Amino acid sequence: MNSQRKAFRELAQAAFAGAPATRRIFSVDVFDTVLHRRAICERRRLLNVCRALAEHPRLSERRLDPAIVFWARSEARRLAYRAASIGAVERDVRLSDVLDRVSQLLGIPEAARPLLTTLELEEESRAVAPNRWLLEELQGLRARGERVVAVSDTWYSAEELGQVLRIHGSDTAFDTVYTSADLGCTKRSGSIFAVVAAKEGVEPNALNHMGDDPWSDGESPSRHGARTLLLPRSVSHRLQHTASGIGCEAELQLGAVRPMPPRKSPLNTDDAAPLQQAIGPIIGEYCLRLWLYLSSVPEGDAVAAFCARGGLRLKLAFDTLVERLGLPLAARTEPLMVSRLVAARSAVLRGSQRAYQEIQREFGDASCRAVAVALAAEPLSLDAAWEAPFDPSRFEALLNASPAGAAVRSRLLEQDRLFERHLTQLSGSAGRIVLCDTGLFASTQRMLEDAFPERRFESALFARANYKGFEASHFARVTGLVVERDSYSPFDVRSSILRYWHLLENVFEPQLHSVTSFRETPDGRVTSNLEQPNWQSALEAEEGSAFSAGMKYLRSLTPGTAPRLLAEAEQAWRTLRGVIVYPRSSDVRALTIDQHSIDFGRAQTVPSADESRPLSLSTLRSALWKEGVIARETGRFRAPALGLLEAAHVARSASRATLKLQVFQR
Numbered sequence: 128m129n130s131q132r133k134a135f136r137e138l139a140q141a142a143f144a145g146a147p148a149t150r151r152i153f154s155v156d157v158f159d160t161v162l163h164r165r166a167i168c169e170r171r172r173l174l175n176v177c178r179a180l181a182e183h184p185r186l187s188e189r190r191l192d193p194a195i196v197f198w199a200r201s202e203a204r205r206l207a208y209r210a211a212s213i214g215a216v217e218r219d220v221r222l223s224d225v226l227d228r229v230s231q232l233l234g235i236p237e238a239a240r241p242l243l244t245t246l247e248l249e250e251e252s253r254a255v256a257p258n259r260w261l262l263e264e265l266q267g268l269r270a271r272g273e274r275v276v277a278v279s280d281t282w283y284s285a286e287e288l289g290q291v292l293r294i295h296g297s298d299t300a301f302d303t304v305y306t307s308a309d310l311g312c313t314k315r316s317g318s319i320f321a322v323v324a325a326k327e328g329v330e331p332n333a334l335n336h337m338g339d340d341p342w343s344d345g346e347s348p349s350r351h352g353a354r355t356l357l358l359p360r361s362v363s364h365r366l367q368h369t370a371s372g373i374g375c376e377a378e379l380q381l382g383a384v385r386p387m388p389p390r391k392s393p394l395n396t397d398d399a400a401p402l403q404q405a406i407g408p409i410i411g412e413y414c415l416r417l418w419l420y421l422s423s424v425p426e427g428d429a430v431a432a433f434c435a436r437g438g439l440r441l442k443l444a445f446d447t448l449v450e451r452l453g454l455p456l457a458a459r460t461e462p463l464m465v466s467r468l469v470a471a472r473s474a475v476l477r478g479s480q481r482a483y484q485e486i487q488r489e490f491g492d493a494s495c496r497a498v499a500v501a502l503a504a505e506p507l508s509l510d511a512a513w514e515a516p517f518d519p520s521r522f523e524a525l526l527n528a529s530p531a532g533a534a535v536r537s538r539l540l541e542q543d544r545l546f547e548r549h550l551t552q553l554s555g556s557a558g559r560i561v562l563c564d565t566g567l568f569a570s571t572q573r574m575l576e577d578a579f580p581e582r583r584f585e586s587a588l589f590a591r592a593n594y595k596g597f598e599a600s601h602f603a604r605v606t607g608l609v610v611e612r613d614s615y616s617p618f619d620v621r622s623s624i625l626r627y628w629h630l631l632e633n634v635f636e637p638q639l640h641s642v643t644s645f646r647e648t649p650d651g652r653v654t655s656n657l658e659q660p661n662w663q664s665a666l667e668a669e670e671g672s673a674f675s676a677g678m679k680y681l682r683s684l685t686p687g688t689a690p691r692l693l694a695e696a697e698q699a700w701r702t703l704r705g706v707i708v709y710p711r712s713s714d715v716r717a718l719t720i721d722q723h724s725i726d727f728g729r730a731q732t733v734p735s736a737d738e739s740r741p742l743s744l745s746t747l748r749s750a751l752w753k754e755g756v757i758a759r760e761t762g763r764f765r766a767p768a769l770g771l772l773e774a775a776h777v778a779r780s781a782s783r784a785t786l787k788l789q790v791f792q793r
Contacts, residue, residue: 139335151335158281417608
């Protein structure tokens with residue numbers, strides 16, 4: 128008799144001794160407990176499903192690219208779980224919902240959609256094998272009249288999981304099946320055990336639960352009163368599973384599954400600059416990811432608030448794509464008149480140290496007067512005490528205790544009140560305010576959370592990166608839709624945008640003032656200084672600009688063309704990476720940004736690079752686009768110089784990957 132079987136019988140004996148038969152329930156995990164997964168990683172199984180779907184006779188006329196199916200299915204799942212984890216109300220993801228979004232994205236006819244579920248369940252069934260000794264014991268318990276139920280954290284419904292169990296003849300071991308997808312609560316949190324106990328008509332301490340996961344099947348049910356038994360998989364199995372994952376990831380990185388661009392791709396033309404060619408599919412890919420994310424939020428629970436200024440163009444692009452592709456969307460999309468200055472002002476009034484941290488980073492050793500004028504967004508008459516260098520404690524004392532501080536505080540309170548009214552008008556009854564912007568650190572969300580703790584903010588950004596090195600607990604509620612890493616990696620083509628982030632910001636920034644102040648109109652609405660007459664027309668960029676080219680691309684889309692967009696996005700990212708990481712002289716001339724805005728309540732701009740200074744480490748550190756500076760200054764040595772810089776990035780990324788593997792192995 129193996130040790131696990133012996134432990135199982137000891138648990139059963141303890142249960143028989145501890146409670147009457149009418150109050151005993153045996154609950155059992157399914158995957159890696161009743162059904163042992165083979166040493167095949169999840170992404171490998173997903174690849175198998177995507178290839179089967181693309182090659183299926185019923186969908187042959189769609190000519191689906193397996194790589195596009197893989198992208199859609201992977202991102203739909205990732206963003207669904209991400210949206211679920213951020214929500215205040217516990218729930219779990221359902222396979223049927225994810226596959227519905229994949230079908231809508233790929234244009235799969237509704238009549239053929241059950242095929243996706245069938246292929247998923249068939250692959251799942253091939254990837255598991257029954258744990259025969261445990262099944263024998265469970266069937267023995269049922270034979271003597273004991274109640275045995277399956278309790279699984281899974282996105283399968285009880286009916287779907289039951290199909291997998293029946294294929295292996297394992298369904299006879301259970302009286303019923305409970306899944307987190309059906310019940311909307313999980314073993315991870317432990318809440319599912321109380322729900323299962325209530326449905327079974329017992330107290331949680333009458334449950335005898337067993338499974339393989341130390342937390343979900345051990346600590347969590349124990350904390351809720353259940354008796355538990357851990358049945359972990361072997362070390363050799365876990366190592367084989369890890370090896371399968373590493374091998375699959377290596378194949379994906381080497382391009383074993385890569386979208387094939389259409390033969391008539393607009394990216395194959397030479398009559399436009401690389402950025403103008405690439406930006407349309409890149410924006411489109413971001414919009415598709417945002418659609419997947421917002422579609423994963425419960426209907427009516429969220430408003431997508433696109434933050435001024437760059438977010439206003441993102442909204443125009445997103446609304447255009449959703450309309451052109453005919454994608455359904457329950458969440459409202461609204462323009463949010465906000466800036467880091469506006470968020471900081473409201474947060475400072477509530478003593479937010481994180482707001483002061485942002486201000487100190489922006490203003491350095493500038494005077495308290497300069498900070499007060501920026502926050503107030505109007506000229507102020509202040510005494511000499513405000514000329515002292517900015518320090519959070521000094522500024523707070525001046526604001527709360529000095530005679531002039533009362534006038535400053537009154538102005539800040541007035542603006543805070545108006546902004547809060549604007550926020551209320553925008554959000555309505557929505558429980559979640561999803562801040563949509565380019566990125567990177569989500570400073571606005573970080574400060575708004577301190578300013579309005581009663582509201583639930585989250586961010587869906589183009590990219591997320593902690594380039595500031597600040598404490599980043601708010602990242603638990605920040606999603607980088609396209610990029611989530613702190614620095615560029617040569618092994619992640621999309622992270623190349625982090626080498627020249629201002630380029631993307633420049634594409635989306637319209638010629639509009641940053642939001643600094645609000646006023647109330649005669650009809651009771653709150654408007655910002657940005658909302659001048661015909662301000663919406665400024666969102667449309669001049670002909671020939673990158674954003675104009677991107678919008679032209681999005682407006683060329685029609686229902687069913689999302690797969691083409693995704694294939695072209697893969698090529699577009701490689702095009703953009705080439706001009707950012709290995710720019711030619713023509714690329715440097717086309718993409719160099721002469722000036723960039725300081726913002727945060729200040730109208731000044733600074734040059735992106737000082738061309739009068741010779742190439743040095745200090746000039747490189749201060750440059751927005753280091754590769755551009757190197758290409759401009761090294762002349763015919765451009766290629767080897769850029770190659771050395773890229774080799775340094777390869778070495779750094781490889782070193783970090785090795786360190787992560789060592790930590791994982793420990």
